[in-house]
Amino acid sequence: MVVHAAAHDADLSPDGVDRAAIRRVMRSKAGARLSLWLSICSRCGQCAEGCHYYASNPSPEHVPAFRLKPLFELYRRQGEVDREFLERLRDIDYGTCTMCQRCTMYCPHGIGIAPLVHAARGVAVAAGMIPQGLAKGMANALEFGNNLGVTEEEFLETVEWQLEELREEMPDADAPVDKEGAEFLLTFHPRDIKFYPQNLFNYLKLYNAARVDFTLSSRAWDSTNLGLFAGDVPTATRLAERVVEAAEALRVKALITAE
Amino acid sequence: MTRALYDLFAGPLALGAFVVCLVGLAVRGVVFLSLMRREAAAVPENVRWGWAGLSILRYLLPVNVTNRVNPLATAAGFVFHAALIGGALFLSAHVVLLEQAWGLSWPVLPGLWADVLAAAALAGLVVLAGRRLLDPKLRGLSEPRDLWLLLLVALPPASGLAAHLLAPGYEWWMVLHVVSADVLLAAIPFTKLSHALLFALSRGVTGSDFGKRRVGPW
Ligand code: SF4
Ligand code: SF4
Numbered sequence: 001m002v003v004h005a006a007a008h009d010a011d012l013s014p015d016g017v018d019r020a021a022i023r024r025v026m027r028s029k030a031g032a033r034l035s036l037w038l039s040i041c042s043r044c045g046q047c048a049e050g051c052h053y054y055a056s057n058p059s060p061e062h063v064p065a066f067r068l069k070p071l072f073e074l075y076r077r078q079g080e081v082d083r084e085f086l087e088r089l090r091d092i093d094y095g096t097c098t099m100c101q102r103c104t105m106y107c108p109h110g111i112g113i114a115p116l117v118h119a120a121r122g123v124a125v126a127a128g129m130i131p132q133g134l135a136k137g138m139a140n141a142l143e144f145g146n147n148l149g150v151t152e153e154e155f156l157e158t159v160e161w162q163l164e165e166l167r168e169e170m171p172d173a174d175a176p177v178d179k180e181g182a183e184f185l186l187t188f189h190p191r192d193i194k195f196y197p198q199n200l201f202n203y204l205k206l207y208n209a210a211r212v213d214f215t216l217s218s219r220a221w222d223s224t225n226l227g228l229f230a231g232d233v234p235t236a237t238r239l240a241e242r243v244v245e246a247a248e249a250l251r252v253k254a255l256i257t258a259e
Numbered sequence: 260m261t262r263a264l265y266d267l268f269a270g271p272l273a274l275g276a277f278v279v280c281l282v283g284l285a286v287r288g289v290v291f292l293s294l295m296r297r298e299a300a301a302v303p304e305n306v307r308w309g310w311a312g313l314s315i316l317r318y319l320l321p322v323n324v325t326n327r328v329n330p331l332a333t334a335a336g337f338v339f340h341a342a343l344i345g346g347a348l349f350l351s352a353h354v355v356l357l358e359q360a361w362g363l364s365w366p367v368l369p370g371l372w373a374d375v376l377a378a379a380a381l382a383g384l385v386v387l388a389g390r391r392l393l394d395p396k397l398r399g400l401s402e403p404r405d406l407w408l409l410l411l412v413a414l415p416p417a418s419g420l421a422a423h424l425l426a427p428g429y430e431w432w433m434v435l436h437v438v439s440a441d442v443l444l445a446a447i448p449f450t451k452l453s454h455a456l457l458f459a460l461s462r463g464v465t466g467s468d469f470g471k472r473r474v475g476p477w
Contacts, residue, residue: 032294036461040454043400044336045390051327060399091347106325108318108336109458 121231314466
C-alpha cells in the first residue's frame with residue numbers, strides 16, 4: 001500500500017478523507033489535455049459504440065463518457081468531496097474500464113477517456129481507495145517482481161520444465177536466462193507462468209522456430225504494470241524501471257511484451 | 260422600442276459578443292498550447308503533424324467510423340453544423356450588416372437559402388434533441404445544461420425563420436434573433452461550444468498520439 005501525505009498538512013474531512021492529498025493530485029493531473037477534454041465533451045454518446053462494456057451490456061453507465069462524470073464533478077467541487085463520492089468514483093473508474101482506448105477512436109472530439117480514467121484512479125490512490133485485489137497485486141509486484149508473487153526459483157523451474165518438454169519435439173531448443181547481448185528480452189504475463197505454463201511452452205517454441213536471438217531475465221520478466229493500471233504513478237514508474245534496468249544490464253536491443 | 264432594442268443588439272452589443280467570442284476562444288487556445296509547451300519540457304511531446312492534420316480532416320468530413328455505426332446522428336450533426344455555420348456566414352442579411360458596420364463583404368447565398376438553411380439546422384437539432392431525450396444512453400449522460408445549450412443554439416435560426424414566415428410580430432422575432440445570436444456567440448468560449456476551436460486541438464493531439472503507434476489517423 002502507498003503511504004500518503006504527512007498528517008500535519010492534511011485537511012481531513014470528518015469521514016477521514018484527506019482532501020489536501022486529493023487536491024495535490026488534482027493539481028498534478030490538471031494538464032493541458034485534462035482541462036481541454038473535460039470542457040469539450042459534448043455528451044453525444046458516440047463513444048459508446050467503441051466500448052466492450054457497452055457492447056456486452058448497453059446500459060447508460062457503460063457509455064465511456066460516463067466515466068468522466070466523477071472527475072468532472074471533482075474539479076467542479078474543487079476536491080470538496082466525501083467518502084461516498086470517492087467510493088462512487090472508485091467503482092465507476094476501476095470497475096467499468098480497462099483503459100483500452102477504443103472509445104477514443106469513436107469520439108468525434110478524440111477525447112482520451114482512458115487517460116482521464118487514469119487520472120481519476122490517481123485520485124482514488126491519493127484517497128487510499130485502490131480496490132483490494134489490485135493493491136495486493138501491486139504489493140506482489142513490488143516484492144517479487146511479478147503481480148502473482150511467483151518466486152525466482154519457481155520461475156526458473158517452470159522455464160526448465162517447459163524447455164525439457166519442448167526438447168522432446170525440438171531437440172535443439174533453448175531458453176537462455178540472463179544472457180548478455182541477446183537481441184530481445186522476453187517478458188510474460190505472470191498468469192502464463194503460474195497457471196498456464198503451456199503458453200510459455202508455445203512462446204518458447206515460437207521464438208526457437210523463428211530463430212530469434214532472445215533471453216529471459218531471472219528478475220524482471222513481468223510484462224504487466226499494475227501500477228499503471230491502478231493509476232499509481234510512483235509505483236508504475238518503479239515497476240517499469242525494474243524491467244528497463246534489466247534490459248539495459250543485459251544490453252538487449254528491444255523488449256518484447258506478450259499478452 | 261423594438262427598433263431601439265434591435266439596433267442595440269445588432270450594433271454595439273453584437274460587436275461585444277464577437278469580441279468575447281473571438282478573444283475568449285483565443286485565450287482558451289493559447290492557455291492550452293502554453294500548458295502543452297510546459298508539459299513538453301518534462302516529457303517531449305514529439306508531435307506527428309501529419310497524423311494530427313489527417314485526424315482533423317477525417318472528422319471534419321463524414322468519412323470516419325461514427326458515420327458507419329451511427330448514420331442518423333452523424334447525418335443530423337453534419338447537416339446542423341453545415342446549415343448553421345453556412346447560414347451565419349453567407350446569408351445576405353448577415354453580410355449586409357457586416358458591410359455596413361465594418362465594410363467587410365463576401366459573396367452571399369441566394370435569398371431562398373435563408374429558409375432552407377434555417378429549416379435544415381432546426382431539423383438537425385430536433386433529431387439531436389430527440390436522441391438526447393429518448394435514448395437511454397444519452398439520458399444517463401446528459402446534464403441539464405446540454406438541453407439549455409441546444410435551445411440556445413436553436414433560437415437564432417428558429418427566430419430568423421419565424422421572422423420571415425410569420426408576418427405578425429416580425430419586429431419581436433428579429434429582436435429575439437439578434438439577442439439570442441449575441442448570447443450564443445458570447446457563450447461559446449465558456450461552454451462545451453468552445454469545441455468550435457478546441458475540437459481541432461483535441462483531435463490533433465489525439466491523432467498525433469495514435470499516429471505515434473501507427474494505428475491510423477483516429
Ligand atoms: S463521443 Fe466524445 S464528446 Fe461524445 S460523449 Fe463520448 S467522449 Fe464525449
Ligand atoms: S477505454 Fe474504457 S471506456 Fe473506453 S472503450 Fe476501453 S474500456 Fe470502454
